[in-house]
Amino acid sequence: MLSPQVLPIEGELERVSIDIITLGCSKNLVDSEKLIRQLELNGYEVTHDSEEPRGEIAIVNTCGFIGDAKEESINMILELARRKQQGKLRQLIVMGCLSQRYFQEMQAELPEVDRFYGKFDWEQIVADLGGTYRKEAANERRLTTPSHYAYLKISEGCNRHCAYCAIPIITGKQKSRSIEDIVAEVEALVARGVVELQIIAQELTGYGTDLYGKQMIAPLIDRIAQVPGIKWIRLHYAYPANFPMELLEVMKRHDNVCKYLDIALQHISDSQLSAMRRHITRQETYDLIETIRREVPGIHLRTTLMVGFPGETDEDFQELLDFVRWAKFERMGAFAYSEEEGTYGAEHYEDDVPDEVKQARLSKLMRLQQQISEEVQQDKVGQEMQVIIDREEGDYFIGRTEYDSPEVDPEVLIKRSPNLHPGMFVRAKIESADEFDLYGEVPSCLAQGGVNGK
Numbered sequence: 001m002l003s004p005q006v007l008p009i010e011g012e013l014e015r016v017s018i019d020i021i022t023l024g025c026s027k028n029l030v031d032s033e034k035l036i037r038q039l040e041l042n043g044y045e046v047t048h049d050s051e052e053p054r055g056e057i058a059i060v061n062t063c064g065f066i067g068d069a070k071e072e073s074i075n076m077i078l079e080l081a082r083r084k085q086q087g088k089l090r091q092l093i094v095m096g097c098l099s100q101r102y103f104q105e106m107q108a109e110l111p112e113v114d115r116f117y118g119k120f121d122w123e124q125i126v127a128d129l130g131g132t133y134r135k136e137a138a139n140e141r142r143l144t145t146p147s148h149y150a151y152l153k154i155s156e157g158c159n160r161h162c163a164y165c166a167i168p169i170i171t172g173k174q175k176s177r178s179i180e181d182i183v184a185e186v187e188a189l190v191a192r193g194v195v196e197l198q199i200i201a202q203e204l205t206g207y208g209t210d211l212y213g214k215q216m217i218a219p220l221i222d223r224i225a226q227v228p229g230i231k232w233i234r235l236h237y238a239y240p241a242n243f244p245m246e247l248l249e250v251m252k253r254h255d256n257v258c259k260y261l262d263i264a265l266q267h268i269s270d271s272q273l274s275a276m277r278r279h280i281t282r283q284e285t286y287d288l289i290e291t292i293r294r295e296v297p298g299i300h301l302r303t304t305l306m307v308g309f310p311g312e313t314d315e316d317f318q319e320l321l322d323f324v325r326w327a328k329f330e331r332m333g334a335f336a337y338s339e340e341e342g343t344y345g346a347e348h349y350e351d352d353v354p355d356e357v358k359q360a361r362l363s364k365l366m367r368l369q370q371q372i373s374e375e376v377q378q379d380k381v382g383q384e385m386q387v388i389i390d391r392e393e394g395d396y397f398i399g400r401t402e403y404d405s406p407e408v409d410p411e412v413l414i415k416r417s418p419n420l421h422p423g424m425f426v427r428a429k430i431e432s433a434d435e436f437d438l439y440g441e442v443p444s445c446l447a448q449g450g451v452n453g454k
Contacts (some may be wrong), residue, residue, distance in 0.1 A: 016090070017045045018158070019053035021080075022144075023073050024063025026151045026200050026236075026407075028096060033141035035122050040142060042131030048144045052082070056090040059125070062098035064170060066100040073098045075104040081112035093117070095125065095133050097170045117169065139185050146390055148423035149196035149232075149406065150189050154182055154220065157430075158202040159209070160239060162266075163277045163345035164309060164337060169201055174203065176211040179220050185228065190229035195423070196388060197224065197233050198405060205238045205247070218246040225254035231425065232256060232388070234405055238263040240288055248295040258402040259296055262331075264304040268323040269316040272309055277344060282319070289327055300403035302331035306381055307365060308358030309337045310349035317361050324368055330376050331409055332369045336362050370435055377410065377433035387412050387428045387440070412438045 018039060022032040036046045047055060058080045062073035073096075083089040091114045091328075099106055102120035107116055111116060117125055123133040143150055155176040158168045186197065199221070208216025223231060233256055235247075240263055251257045267273055270282045292299060305324070307317065326330070336358035339351045389400040390406070396413040397420045404410055414420065414428055420442065428440035 016057060017047070017055040017177060018057045018059060019050050019055035020046060020048050020059045020061065021053065021076060022049060022061045023076060024061075024069055024097065026198065027153055027156075028061050028063060029144065029201070030141065030151050030153045030200070031096070031119070031122075033144055034138070035059075035061075035125065036128050036142040036144075037140045038133060038450070039129070039131065041134050041137060042129070044131075045108065046142070048142075051081070053089070057093065057129075058083075058089055058091070059093045059095060062094060062096035064096070064098035064101045064166065068335075070098055077110060081110070084112060091115075094127070095119070095121065101170050102164065111385070136381070137233060139181070143192070143194075145406070146422055147193050148388065148390075149198065150194045151198045151200050151260075152182070152186065152189075152224075153177075153200050154204070155201040155207050156268070159206060160203055161277060161344060163275060163349070164343060166307065166338065166340040166343055169342050171202060174210050175204055176208050176216075178211065179208075179216070179223055182220065183223055186224055186227050186230065190227060193423070195229060195231040197230060198236060199224075199233060200236045203237060203239045204235060205242070215242075215244045218244055218250050221247065221257060222250050222254070225250070225257055230256055230401055231246065232258050234258045234260050234262075234402075236262040236405065240265055240285060243288055245291070245295075251296050251299075259299040259351060260302070260403055260405070261292065261296075261299060262302040262405070266304065266306045267309070267312075267316070267320060269312075269319040272312055272316050273347075275311055276306075276309060286323075286326075287376065300330035301327070302333075302405070303327075303329050305332065305334045305365065307334065307336055307361040308353040310345060311351055312353055312361075321365065322370060324365065324372070328372050328376070330373075330403065332372075333368070333408070334362055334365050374433075374435045377435060377438060379431050380430050382430065382439055384427050384429050385412070385438075385440070387414065387426055389414070389422050389424045389426065389440075391422055392416075397422075399426070410437050412440050414440050414442055417442055425432055 017165060020032050020036060022029050040045050058170050060076055063069040077094060080089060080092050084092050093110060093115050094113050095117040097119055099116045103116055126133045155174055157171040157174045161168055187313060205217055238261055265276060265285060266276055268282050269287060273280060339346045340453045385401050387401055389397050389399040391398050395416060399412045399414060401412060410430060426442045428442045430440045432439045
């Protein structure tokens with residue numbers, strides 16, 4: 001892969017206002033937060049994801065994972081290019097996964113962009129804007145989330161080579177942070193008022209294999225759970241093959257490790273799993289789900305599934321439907337396969353499932369999941385549940401249970417009360433539910449002021 005190059009600029013830019021727009025996943029968001037902090041240390045005024053960017057410089061942190069994400073990134077770049085042509089923007093800078101992967105092509109096709117950078121060129125961005133990158137502040141960031149929760153990225157890159165996935169092409173091999181470095185960041189976040197962590201990585205369960213020679217996700221979560229002040233820890237992006245069962249013991253041992261696991265399974269038929277290079281079988285997947293649910297009663301599982309991968313037959317898809325009916329995933333997302341240049345799938349398989357078949361299968365799968373989600377939500381009616389308040393919106397305070405991750409999962413809408421505020425943990429009585437959200441009430445005597453996590 002060619003290393004991104006930096007377009008030359010003349011002179012040093014004076015300190016101006018900058019808008020950073022982040023597209024894609026929460027891992028990109030952490031990158032933007034760290035870049036924002038570096039720019040602020042150099043005197044820039046920085047806004048993030050403004051509905052109406054008004055800065056003199058715009059920096060787009062792009063996503064290049066699948067076709068829809070790439071299209072969203074290009075559309076955002078073109079929208080900002082129009083602002084530049086109208087004289088509303090002085091400079092347009094593009095960074096992140098998409099430009100890491102397609103630097104030369106984007107440079108040729110998007111002349112409106114002043115400079116392109118890859119995913120890891122933060123030091124160069126700061127330098128080209130006339131600043132000095134502060135290595136001593138490399139782990140500092142300006143949180144763009146509500147102040148009570150943060151995403152915690154524990155590694156970068158991925159050693160898996162799933163046939164459909166371009167992430168290893170973009171990010172390279174896995175590079176784990178040390179446990180000491182991560183715990184130090186957790187302690188710093190707690191000092192700023194963070195009580196909830198979303199643990200993220202390209203592939204969570206492989207954490208530590210490059211640094212310690214073995215899977216270390218369980219010892220890491222055990223250490224984080226012991227940091228005073230952390231009330232909820234939620235785990236994202238686990239890999240099913242060679243799943244570290246000791247992680248389940250950690251979840252059982254610590255009350256502040258949420259009964260929640262995001263584990264992407266992609267498919268269930270042996271032929272599809274083999275073609276996808278997932279290194280797990282149908283039976284092993286069934287056994288894993290049974291084990292997780294047995295060892296951690298009440299756990300909520302989030303998964304991601306794919307339809308339309310090359311060679312997927314009607315029988316394969318029916319297996320997938322049967323699996324979803326059996327597993328009853330509390331949270332599930334799905335997408336249709338899109339061929340990605342440079343991946344094993346693109347080089348070895350024909351994209352032979354017609355688009356209309358992919359979309360029909362996707363719709364049928366999501367209709368099934370909608371029914372399951374409705375059942376899961378209705379089962380919560382009448383229960384009293386721990387909820388953290390995220391924000392005020394209209395006539396409600398909006399919160400989440402331990403089974404809900406920000407942005408992607410259902411929320412709890414609680415009728416206004418003078419005793420509530422964002423960042424607060426409360427006991428809410430669930431009065432009703434729909435397929436997406438829960439509706440609850442909090443007696444004023446139950447407000448806890450953020451003291452307890454469960």
